[in-house]
Amino acid sequence: MRIISYNVNGIRAAMNKGLIDWLKTDPADIICLQETKAHRDNVDYKSIQALGFDDYWYSAEKKGYSGVAIFSKIKSDNVEFGNGFMKSDAEGRVIRADYGDITLINAYFPSGTSGDERQEYKYQWLEEFFGYTELLRKKRPKLIVCGDYNIAHREIDIHDPKGNKKSSGFLPEERAWMDKFLEHDWVDSFRQFHPEPHRYSWWSQRFPGVRLNNKGWRIDYINVTKALQPQLLDADIYPDVKHSDHCPVYLKLKY
Numbered sequence: 001m002r003i004i005s006y007n008v009n010g011i012r013a014a015m016n017k018g019l020i021d022w023l024k025t026d027p028a029d030i031i032c033l034q035e036t037k038a039h040r041d042n043v044d045y046k047s048i049q050a051l052g053f054d055d056y057w058y059s060a061e062k063k064g065y066s067g068v069a070i071f072s073k074i075k076s077d078n079v080e081f082g083n084g085f086m087k088s089d090a091e092g093r094v095i096r097a098d099y100g101d102i103t104l105i106n107a108y109f110p111s112g113t114s115g116d117e118r119q120e121y122k123y124q125w126l127e128e129f130f131g132y133t134e135l136l137r138k139k140r141p142k143l144i145v146c147g148d149y150n151i152a153h154r155e156i157d158i159h160d161p162k163g164n165k166k167s168s169g170f171l172p173e174e175r176a177w178m179d180k181f182l183e184h185d186w187v188d189s190f191r192q193f194h195p196e197p198h199r200y201s202w203w204s205q206r207f208p209g210v211r212l213n214n215k216g217w218r219i220d221y222i223n224v225t226k227a228l229q230p231q232l233l234d235a236d237i238y239p240d241v242k243h244s245d246h247c248p249v250y251l252k253l254k255y
Contacts, residue, residue, distance in 0.1 A: 001074065001255035003104070004028040005146035005222050007202070007246035010037040011069070014243035020047050022241060028250065029073045030097075032106035034148045036067035058082065060092035067092040068106050068147070074099055074255075083132045088125055094132075102228070102255065103140040105133070107147040112168035119168055122150070126177045134184065137225060145186075146222040148202075148246065153178040153188070156197050157218040169219060185226040189235045189251050190218075199237050202246045214239075222251040231255070 004027055008014040011033060023031065031053070036043075040057040048055050053071035058081045060066040070079070078098040082089035093108045107129065112119030137143050151174045155161040164170045182188060190199070200216025210216070222235065231254040238248045 001030065001099070001102070001253050002028040003030045003032065003144065003146060003222060003251045003253075004248045005032045005034070005106070005148075005220055005251075006248040007034040007108070007148040007220060007244060009035050009244040009246065010064075011043055012038055015044065015047075017243040019243045020051075022243065023048070023051055023053075023071075027238075027241075027248065030104065031071040032104070032146050033069045033071070034067075034106070034108035036069050036092075037064050038067065039063075040069075056081075056095060056097065058092045058095040061090045065091070066108055068095045068108050070095055070097050070104070070106055072097065083129065085125075085128045085132075087121070088128065093125075094129075098140070099255065101140075102142045102144065103136065104144045104146065105136075107145060107149075109148060109150045111150045112171075112174075119171075122168075123173065123177075126174075130177070130181060130184075141225060141227040143225045144222060144228065144251075145224075146249075146251070148220050149178070150219055151175065151178050152217045152219055153182075157200075159198075159200065159215040159217070169217065182223070186223050187226055187229050187232070189222050189224055189232055190237065190249065192229075192232055193235045194237075200239070201237055201249055205245050211239075211242075211245075220246055220249045222249055224251075224253070228253065 039059045057069045076097040080096040083094040110122040112122040152158040201220035203211035203216040234252040236250045
């Protein structure tokens with residue numbers, strides 16, 4: 001089972017930059033997208049289905065905002081939309097697909113960069129999501145949570161940890177939540193294979209040359225419960241794939 005997680009920062013914009021051509025190269029069996037910013041009916045979804053994908057969309061009520069989708073060449077046994085928390089579901093942040101005894105959750109974590117109110121909601125969302133996964137794993141121990149977490153976990157995951165210590169996405173409370181999450185028997189799949197620094201998945205568009213000079217953050221993850229750790233085969237980040245200010249992250253596991 002090969003999984004890609006990719007914040008496309010608007011799927012229609014990404015499609016205009018060659019997303020479909022990239023999907024034609026067969027990068028994975030399951031593609032999890034975040035920040036689709038579109039409803040299915042407003043997208044050429046038939047071009048995705050033509051590549052052999054079943055497509056599942058969970059869009060925000062607000063147009064042009066948030067949203068997640070799963071494109072899958074592997075038949076899913078069950079798909080669930082949302083995690084049962086009203087505000088999160090209104091923003092189209094969580095979609096789940098089951099494959100045998102494996103459950104895949106594709107999540108777009110909130111950003112707190114627009115101000116204190118959203119930062120407070122981010123903390124609320126993190127606690128709700130933690131409870132959601134803890135409850136789910138009692139029935140479905142083999143869990144995968146992929147997506148844009150909007151948190152750089154450790155100093156190795158950000159190009160300028162000192163300069164960003166007060167920046168949303170690298171605040172002590174956010175990093176502490178990530179510590180707690182991983183300590184509850186989760187595995188950062190990328191770090192299982194890549195302990196090296198300077199590997200990032202997002203680059204700010206606010207300043208010129210940021211991506212060229214690799215001044216990035218690793219905020220996109222495919223984390224798995226320890227029950228799946230023996231099945232991990234490979235993980236990577238693809239910075240040369242450029243349809244967005246993020247790039248795809250990859251996991252391969254025995255299925």
